[in-house]
Amino acid sequence: MALCTALAEELARSGVRLAVISPGSRSTPLALALFREEAIETEVALDERSASFFALGAAQATGSPVALVCTSGTAAANFHPAIAEADLSAIPLIVLTADRPPELREIGAGQTIDQIKLYGDSVRWFAEVGSHEADDAGLLHFRSLACRAYATATGDPRPGPVHLNFPLRDPLAPVGEPDAVTASRRLALEGRRDGPLTVVEKPTCGADRPTVNRLVAMIQGAERILILAGRQTDTSIREPLARLANACSAPVLAEPTSQFRLGPHDRGAVITAYERIARRRESSLAPDLLIRLGEFPTSKQLRLWMAETDPAQTVIDPGYGWYEPVRTADLIVRCDVAALLHQIENTAEQRVEGPAGNRFWNAWMEAEKRERREIESSWTREGKLDAGEVHARLAGLQSDGGLIYTASSLAIRDQEESIPALDADVRFLANRGANGIDGLLASGLGAARATGGDTTIITGDLGFFHDVGSLALARNVEGRVRIVVLNNEGGGIFERLPQREEMDADEFEALMRTPAGLEVEKAATLYGLPFHRAPDLDALQAAFEADADAVSVIEVPVSG
Structure with a gap:
């Protein structure tokens, strides 16, 4: 001992x-x-x-x-x-x-x-x-x-x-x-009473001066700059990225887990509908310089489009991995992202015309408005709710300082495509390293336990039942936690894959969609958790605001 x-x-x-x-x-x-x-x-x-x-x-x-x-x-x-x-x-x-x-x-x-x-x-x-x-x-x-x-x-x-x-x-x-x-x-x-036996200091560092100068020269020499904000776990990039984007007239394609799409910072540069925009392949929106922060966003169409346009590309990453799925990066800078953004800001001169006078910026903003209108008009009010509208509503309901933990597979993709830029100070987390659906409930409950904040866990029905035993961990968590189950009766993501058209319908249903045939309510009851079913947005909001100091389960039947 x-x-x-x-x-x-x-x-x-x-x-x-x-x-x-x-x-x-x-x-x-x-x-x-x-x-x-x-x-x-x-x-x-x-x-x-x-x-x-x-x-x-x-x-x-x-x-x-x-x-x-x-x-x-x-x-x-x-x-x-x-x-x-x-x-x-x-x-x-x-x-x-x-x-x-x-x-x-x-x-x-x-x-x-x-x-x-x-x-x-x-x-x-x-x-x-x-x-x-x-x-x-x-x-x-x-x-x-x-x-x-x-x-x-x-x-x-x-x-x-x-x-x-x-x-x-x-x-x-x-x-x-x-x-x-x-x-x-x-x-x-x-041991040592004033601290650990051995301390290893790891100062936060940006890039060296030649690298910063090279980046600044690339920025100043480009006419159409686009920034891709991939997954980050904290909010330290918000302010420096907002300032840099405005100074460079650079739209920022920000996935929710970048922590830049939502927040109290200046969100004027944020583009949310990039999956739909990328499908159109508009040449006027193609960049000549692509600056990537961390991993590539989830969007497949965006990856394909950037590979086709092949702009000069710089990746800024703390060194956590080789995040280069399109294999076209000119430069990878491994350092603290926020620190380097500050360095670039302090070195680069602001563009004279500013965002309002930049045609590339304006074209992206018009495309964003157009696609946002189409996204929101596609949310039908008949029958089951659209999963995208549920994601957007949940983001708007989440309290400041709160956390949304989202499952991989279809949930993270619907979230990426649907949530607008909002001023809510909310963090988004997901298990996007290995991209498995396993352990989502446990992960979200662990995050809630560690932060003590208002937390929403979003999963599909298959992800919920895959990890249903982790509901036993709810007893370890205090405060308000909502487990939102987007129930589309099986693996809806497979409906978007080629197998849907190429396989026999019975084979597809048995091997790919695999509806669980289980009841979410009974699972919640088994573990003693409050349960709500939300067939419409009013019921969703009421369920979201109930059970102030408990872990609850909210089932939302969705189409697709």
């Missing part, structure tokens, strides 16, 4: 504030140490997959590492999907798996699998901790491990998951602990 206690102390001193624990015998020392550490709050989740996505959502919402604990065997394997998402989305997780000691491996001992480098290249760092005595060397080793795990998970340039594997021997309960500690050095026994 003393070794695990030292580890927990250092994790807390480094900045870990939440640990998600799945119960088990082999992990007792780890679980107890974290549970007893006053600076770390703990949540217990029976299902390891739910636990891992809960931790993922909490870490994504806060940007701070969350510790994740499980026992040996397949329990650890259930963490893998969330770890894959954390890897691709650069989300910091500290994964602590208990394991059988070496003498119990490969001999048929129960609950034993090969956990060495279990997650492969999906983790930034793996350590097989080994067996140690609670002497000076052992305690300092565990303290140092914790500091390194935290520093690597939050690392520069690429945060992400780390994995420490602990082969633990009996006795697993804290029996005879005082006699087991032989350390004498105060540093080993207590």
